[in-house]
Amino acid sequence: MAGDVTVQADALTALIHEIVRLGGSDDEECRIVSEHLVGANLAGHDSHGVGIVNTYVKNLKKGLLVPNTAAECVNDGGAFLQFDGHKGYGQRTAKEVTEAAIARTHETGVCVATLKNSHHIGRVGTYAEMIADAGFVSIHFTNVTDHAAMVAPFRGAEARFGTNPVTMAMPTGNPDEPIILDMATSVVAMGKIRVARDAGKTVPDAWLIDSDGKPSSDPNVMFNQPQGALRAFAEHKGYALCLMAELMSGALSGGGTLQPGNRRLDGIINTMTMVLIDPARLGDADWIKAEVDAMSDYVTGVRPANPDEPVLVPGDPERAARKARLANGIFLPELTWTWLLEAGEELGLNTEKAHEIAGLS
Secondary structure (H helix, E strand, O other): OOOOEEEOHHHHHHHHHHHHHHOOOOHHHHHHHHHHHHHHHHOOOHHHOHHHHHHHHHHHHHOOOOOOOOOEEEEEEOOEEEEEOOOOOHHHHHHHHHHHHHHHHHHHOEEEEEEEEEEOOOOOHHHHHHHHHOOOEEEEEEEEEOOOOOEEOOOOOOOOEOOOOEEEEEOOOOOOOOEEEEEOOEOOOHHHHHHHHHOOOOOOOOOEEOOOOOEEOOHHHHOOOOOOEEEEOOOHHHHHHHHHHHHHHHHHHOOOOOOOOOOOOOOOEEEEEEEEEOHHHOOOHHHHHHHHHHHHHHHHOOOOOOOOOOOOOOOHHHHHHHHHHHHHOEEEOHHHHHHHHHHHHHOOOOHHHHHHHOOOO
């Protein structure tokens, strides 16, 4: 084991850039993937950060991830755009789809864009932030295909879904502080279970059920056979939203759902449906932003139940995490760091060189 480490964001980005390069990606793709993954860690979403790189390397070896693959537009219908990711890096393909959707929204005022057959697109909030930066509102539905189910439906003892995130963006009067909702429809993202397992920690038993359908605090139930399952949040409400995300994303994109008639090769293939709206087409843009700000101030100005825990709006935790981690570095548990080193070694990057790139030599 290599031990726990804390790595500065720029050094960690350089390390991931090198691992992705050794996997066959060109420089621009390396930049996109490494900045996105480290950006997820900076935002406090370690579940979608660099800890997943070892899985990416395995998928490269199996041909389930294809480097240097751009998103292909397979249907251009004005305000409707559909793309095929051809198993390319999702950080690249989803970025390209988002950029195309933003450009089209400037023209049409609204755009519905879909992406299918893309390798793991990572933290969806990244794309929502891009859209908010352009001044647009968005809602995103995402599912995973080609992968074992992880989330049980309400009253179920077996998994039938991925974590199926729902993501929304709303610009505010401060361009640096949009409201960004980015949440799994499970109680917790699967990556957080991996992070807990890697750190040797237990989790609240409200998060998981074991293979018998009983509550469990052991993250290993998701990695052992027979496998347990994550729970949907808010019981029947979260389950219903999870189902709708599955259908809105998998069915409308043409990429498919997790129903057993679709082939699974144990990769991480995502589909996504996003809707972008230019608020200026619906009213005075300045008034809308002022109204958003006024409501946000009203909510966050409430007397907190715990004086040490003020009320926040979605996006605030990520901004706070980003500020702290840029200053103090990104902590990686021992197992996460070990697997990251092993991923590099699998592609020809020795441990000594990895430590040097990460600023730990």
